[in-house]
Amino acid sequence: MEFGAPRRKHRMSLTPMIDVVFLLLVFFMLASQFGTPAQVSLNLGGGASSGYTGPARLIRVGDEALQLNGTARSEGDILEALPGLMDGPDDMIILRAGEDVPLQGVIEVMEWLGTEGYSNLVLVE
Structure with missing residues (x-):
């Protein structure tokens, strides 16, 4: 009894696996961040006993406007004052x-205060 010629074994193709690895590589490259986060040096207010006795220089940052010592002003006006x-x-x-x-x-x-040369900024609540 003859069963015919033996079949040649097919090798598994690596193309689908390479496609999946490539797609994962592209996905993680697009999902990652390439820039380094910028750091801002900041002094936190120490409370009422800080010992500061100079003139008031309080800039209040609001939703729409800025205030310098309680008076609404634009960026240019603050830089002039x-x-x-x-x-x-x-x-x-x-x-x-x-x-x-x-x-x-x-x-x-x-x-923008830093670009104008003001470096000693204190953030208070």
């Missing part, structure tokens, strides 16, 4: 975020 209240760019500027103000708004104010 700050040198008159300060001895130098190393003097302390106090930042206070308003109710429900996103953190990004405070960071943006800190960044």
Whole structure:
């Protein structure tokens, strides 16, 4: 009794596995972050016993507007008024975020103050 020619064994194709690995690679590359997070140096207010006796330099960051010492002002007005209240760019500027103000708004104010040379920023509640 003859059963015919023996069949040749087929090797399993690696193409589907390579396709899956490639798709996973692309997925994780697109899902990851390539930039390094920026760090912001920040001094936290120490409370009522901080010993600060200079002129008031409080910038309140609101939803729509900024206030310097309780008066609503634009960014340009604040930058014009700050040198008159300060001895130098190393003097302390106090930042206070308003109710429900996103953190990004405070960071943006800190960044434009930093680009203008003001580095001693204190964040209070």
